[in-house]
Amino acid sequence: MTPPQRRRRFPKAGQEPEPPTPQEGKAQDPPEGPKKNPERLYVITGPDGAERSELDLVTLIVAHADPPPSATPEQAALLRLCTAPLSVAELSAYLSLPFSVVTVLLTELLTAELVTARAPVIRQALADRSLLEAVMHGLQRL
Amino acid sequence: MDFKGSDTIPGPRTEDHLPPTAEAAVKIVIVGGFGVGKTTMVGSVSEIKPLTTEETMTQAGIGVDDNYGSETKTATTVAMDFGRISITEQLVLYLFGTPGQERFWFLWNGLFEGALGAVVLVDTRRLEVSFDVMDRLEERGVPFVVAVNTFPDGPRHAIEDLRGALDLSADIPIVECDARRRASSRDVLMTLMRFLHSLAVEKAPV
Numbered sequence: 001m002t003p004p005q006r007r008r009r010f011p012k013a014g015q016e017p018e019p020p021t022p023q024e025g026k027a028q029d030p031p032e033g034p035k036k037n038p039e040r041l042y043v044i045t046g047p048d049g050a051e052r053s054e055l056d057l058v059t060l061i062v063a064h065a066d067p068p069p070s071a072t073p074e075q076a077a078l079l080r081l082c083t084a085p086l087s088v089a090e091l092s093a094y095l096s097l098p099f100s101v102v103t104v105l106l107t108e109l110l111t112a113e114l115v116t117a118r119a120p121v122i123r124q125a126l127a128d129r130s131l132l133e134a135v136m137h138g139l140q141r142l
Numbered sequence: 143m144d145f146k147g148s149d150t151i152p153g154p155r156t157e158d159h160l161p162p163t164a165e166a167a168v169k170i171v172i173v174g175g176f177g178v179g180k181t182t183m184v185g186s187v188s189e190i191k192p193l194t195t196e197e198t199m200t201q202a203g204i205g206v207d208d209n210y211g212s213e214t215k216t217a218t219t220v221a222m223d224f225g226r227i228s229i230t231e232q233l234v235l236y237l238f239g240t241p242g243q244e245r246f247w248f249l250w251n252g253l254f255e256g257a258l259g260a261v262v263l264v265d266t267r268r269l270e271v272s273f274d275v276m277d278r279l280e281e282r283g284v285p286f287v288v289a290v291n292t293f294p295d296g297p298r299h300a301i302e303d304l305r306g307a308l309d310l311s312a313d314i315p316i317v318e319c320d321a322r323r324r325a326s327s328r329d330v331l332m333t334l335m336r337f338l339h340s341l342a343v344e345k346a347p348v
Contacts, residue, residue: 138229
């Protein structure tokens with residue numbers, strides 16, 4: 001039996017679309033089409049507020065304060081969940097809230113300095129061999 | 143949302159807590175068509191019971207999976223299952239199983255950005271379902287390996303026939319697996335890691 005045939009593609013140089021400007025109310029806005037790039041939510045991090053970083057599914061969030069009386073129930077729930085480090089994806093799962101909603105909540109908590117975000121390790125041009133080796137060693141122990 | 147108090151908030155079991163030393167996370171994306179075994183693979187290697195994160199799509203029609211017919215909908219919830227493997231006290235690996243259709247990817251902020259790489263899980267009964275996935279990964283420059291989840295009633299092709307059919311270059315690993323088995327799924331992940339390592343060595347030979 002002959003399997004169906006595919007034809008390979010090649011990376012589109014310079015085709016990566018620019019992230020659009022963050023907007024309010026993104027969770028409610030319908031996407032304009034299936035090909036549209038995701039709107040990315042930027043948050044202010046660091047003491048100087050100069051750097052912007054993106055909340056990734058695997059950004060680890062750690063609370064470093066108890067929920068203040070002013071916290072909304074959702075914020076309080078988030079803060080209680082991440083007394084130990086927890087990824088944004090896990091927070092979304094445990095709270096049964098969409099990822100986009102959790103990132104909005106977290107942005108508020110980050111701005112209020114009630115939580116910190118530990119940035120994910122990113123693939124740096126495939127070059128970080130020691131990282132890959134660490135992951136391999138970890139998998140071998142499974 | 144109804145949050146009555148901290149007692150009612152579901153959260154990780156005590157044994158599912160990450161150590162306080164956890165400071166960085168990496169991710170691998172397992173991508174494939176509906177029903178190909180993504181969640182099974184995530185579940186077989188994850189140290190936690192797979193969790194589900196959801197996102198809502200509000201445009202009519204576009205979120206409807208082919209398998210579900212195409213009735214008009216105004217809101218569709220798209221779910222993504224994921225699992226976790228602690229690598230060291232500092233480093234955590236997350237595995238995301240995501241539907242093959244690219245229209246779902248944009249829901250998750252930078253799902254493939256920063257991912258170490260991807261596993262394309264294929265079912266030989268519906269090989270063509272994976273074509274679009276591979277196209278998109280190639281265009282985005284995301285390195286991937288192909289894992290053929292062997293179903294008893296699926297047609298068996300020699301690996302080299304599959305390579306030809308999928309038009310994959312000789313260096314891209316294609317392996318057979320049984321996604322239900324932890325060791326088999328682990329081997330798939332190891333195959334991906336070795337491939338990534340070879341790319342890294344190629345890029346910066348020392």
